[in-house]
Amino acid sequence: MDAVIERCAGLDIHKDTVVASVRVPEPDGGRQQLVQTFSTTTTELLALRDWLAAHSVTVVGMESTGVYWKPVYYVLEDDFQCWLLNARHLRNVPGRKTDVADAAWICQLVEHGLVRPSFVPPKPIRELRNLTRYRKAQIEERTRESQRLDKVLQDAGIKLSSVASDVLGVSGRAMLRALAQGSHDPAALAELARGVLRKKLPALREALRGRFGTHHALLVGTILAKLEFLEGVISELSDEIERVIAPFAPAVDLLRTIPGVDHRTAEGFIAEFGVDMRRFGAAPRLASWAGMCPGNNESAGKHGRGTTRKGSKWLRTYLSEAAKAAGRTKRTYLAAQYARLRGRHGAAKATVAVGHSILIAAYHMLDRNQPYHDLGPDYFHARHSRQHHLRRLLRQIQALGYKVSVEEEAA
Numbered sequence: 001m002d003a004v005i006e007r008c009a010g011l012d013i014h015k016d017t018v019v020a021s022v023r024v025p026e027p028d029g030g031r032q033q034l035v036q037t038f039s040t041t042t043t044e045l046l047a048l049r050d051w052l053a054a055h056s057v058t059v060v061g062m063e064s065t066g067v068y069w070k071p072v073y074y075v076l077e078d079d080f081q082c083w084l085l086n087a088r089h090l091r092n093v094p095g096r097k098t099d100v101a102d103a104a105w106i107c108q109l110v111e112h113g114l115v116r117p118s119f120v121p122p123k124p125i126r127e128l129r130n131l132t133r134y135r136k137a138q139i140e141e142r143t144r145e146s147q148r149l150d151k152v153l154q155d156a157g158i159k160l161s162s163v164a165s166d167v168l169g170v171s172g173r174a175m176l177r178a179l180a181q182g183s184h185d186p187a188a189l190a191e192l193a194r195g196v197l198r199k200k201l202p203a204l205r206e207a208l209r210g211r212f213g214t215h216h217a218l219l220v221g222t223i224l225a226k227l228e229f230l231e232g233v234i235s236e237l238s239d240e241i242e243r244v245i246a247p248f249a250p251a252v253d254l255l256r257t258i259p260g261v262d263h264r265t266a267e268g269f270i271a272e273f274g275v276d277m278r279r280f281g282a283a284p285r286l287a288s289w290a291g292m293c294p295g296n297n298e299s300a301g302k303h304g305r306g307t308t309r310k311g312s313k314w315l316r317t318y319l320s321e322a323a324k325a326a327g328r329t330k331r332t333y334l335a336a337q338y339a340r341l342r343g344r345h346g347a348a349k350a351t352v353a354v355g356h357s358i359l360i361a362a363y364h365m366l367d368r369n370q371p372y373h374d375l376g377p378d379y380f381h382a383r384h385s386r387q388h389h390l391r392r393l394l395r396q397i398q399a400l401g402y403k404v405s406v407e408e409e410a411a
Contacts, residue, residue, distance in 0.1 A: 003031065003111050009052055009080075010107030011062040012099050013069050016040055020048060021103035022055050023111050033107070035100055040068070045075040053079060061110035063087050063102075064118060073120065083110060083117035090115070119289060125274045128244050132271040133314055135237040142230045149176075149223045157210030163203045168227065171197045175208065180221035184212055241267060251275045254365050257372040258358055259334050260326025265318050269362055272315040277367040283360045290315050292356045308352065319355035326354055333375040334358070340380060 003023075012019040022034045034055065038048045052060065060076055061083040062069050069084060076082050085106065092105045109115045121129065146168060150161050160175065161167050167176075174192040183189060190204035197204070245252065248270050255266035273286065280286040287293040291311020327338030327350070334354055341350035361372060376382075381389055390406065397404055 004113035005059050005111050007055065007057050008059045008061065008107060008110045009055075009057045010103045010105070010110055011060060011072060012103040012106065013062055013065050013072055014040075014099070015068050017099070018045075018048060018072060019099040019103040020051070021100070021107040022052065022057060023107050024055050024057075033104060035103065037099075040071065042071070042075070045072060048072075049076055049079060052076070059083060059110055061085055061106050061115065061117075063090055063106060082120075083115070084120050085109075085115050086118055119273075119279060121274045122276075124244070124247070125271065128241065128248075128267075129271040131237055131241050131244060132268050135234055135241065136268070136314065136317070138230055138234050138237065142227060142234065145223055145227050145230065149220065149227075152216055152219045152223070153210075156212040156216040158212060159207040159210075160204075163200050163207045164197060169197075170194055173224065176220055176224060179212055180217045180224065182217065245270065248275055250369075251366060254369070254371055255362055258322070258326075258361055258365075259329045259332045259372075259374070260322040260324070261358065262325070265322050268314070268318040272312055272318070275366055277363055280363070283363040286363050287356055287359055290319070290359055292316065292319060292352060292359055316355070319359055320351050322358050323351045323354035326358065327351075331377045333377065333379050336377040336380060 007022075007024050009020055009022045011021075016039060018038045018040055020036050020038065024032050024034070026032045036051060038044045038051075058081060060080045062072060062085065064084050064087055073082050073084060090102075090106060090109065092102065120126075150167065153160055153167075158179070160172060164172050166172060171193045174194075175189050178189055178192060186205045186208040189208045190201050193201065193204055245267055251270055252263065252266045255261050255269055256263060261269070273280075273290070277286070280289065284293065288309070289311060291309045294308060323334075323338065326332065326334035327342075329335045334357060337357060338350050338354045341353050364370070365372060394404065394406065
């Protein structure tokens with residue numbers, strides 16, 4: 001097999017060691033393979049960089065191993081063309097696995113052009129991605145704490161969530177703090193209500209009568225303190241994200257024109273796949289990379305279930321949230337698509353399909369620098385003729401066991 005890349009290297013990366021294999025041409029026309037092991041400290045990684053440069057390596061391939069590839073990649077990316085490779089594409093012959101053999105195998109795959117590099121965003125997007133992912137994790141943790149709070153209140157017989165729409169609003173927090181501090185009088189607690197909640201004072205007095213004990217007070221006080229801490233962390237992270245994402249503000253504004261995509265979701269989109277769509281080449285490739293399109297499962301002319309492939313769980317979460325929000329909008333193409341598919345295939349498949357549509361739209365918007373253009377809620381009907389739509393409705397009525405005659409109304 002011919003060598004596609006003349007001077008290349010393969011790295012087998014672990015937590016504490018990196019085994020590097022280099023393949024370069026020999027003077028007599030053959031191929032020479034060199035192997036050396038380095039540790040993963042920064043000093044040793046710089047030595048690895050110098051060793052690769054000494055052999056005039058142009059392309060370095062490495063397996064995506066947890067998070068251990070990141071420091072190696074970041075040290076080498078400015079001096080070499082680094083390929084991050086999917087571990088599922090690097091399977092070697094069973095029974096011949098050693099670190100040296102793995103490094104040599106990766107090097108040979110790169111040498112003959114048998115693997116494709118995975119998408120690694122540029123440095124500014126990576127920094128933004130770290131911030132948005134950590135903020136997302138804190139938001140999810142805040143949600144879990146809110147759920148724990150309601151469980152404690154239910155255990156104590158406090159039915160505040162049955163009366164107040166927001167237990168953690170101004171009124172709800174005041175009542176919870178008073179409970180945690182030892183106040184158990186339902187009437188006094190209900191008087192802490194503010195705004196429209198004061199219209200529900202009788203219901204509040206009933207809801208706040210329970211079996212609130214000392215351990216409940218400790219748990220509620222601890223949860224409230226943790227919620228306040230998490231809210232402070234989320235606010236601080238949001239401020240930093242606003243600073244980092246400032247150069248991409250026009251892209252954020254573009255993405256926010258998509259129904260269901262708010263400011264935070266637009267930030268998440270940019271953090272996950274960036275703003276340069278040339279890295280993907282086409283909208284279907286972006287959808288495939290994100291795991292938001294069906295896979296191929298065909299053999300001997302028979303087609304099996306084409307389940308979606310694995311992709312970024314973070315991007316999939318953002319797309320799912322945007323799809324569900326778009327499904328609740330009024331008179332939009334995405335809302336019509338969601339309602340149409342939910343009735344046929346269920347909410348889960350409808351969410352994936354609408355998320356796919358949002359991702360495709362985002363690709364073209366960023367690629368062309370154009371805002372979102374809504375096709376309208378009647379798109380699925382208008383794309384067919386009136387006769388086609390009429391025949392479909394007649395079939396549905398006949399399927400219910402009715403016989404009808406149709407007469408066109410006079411103009």
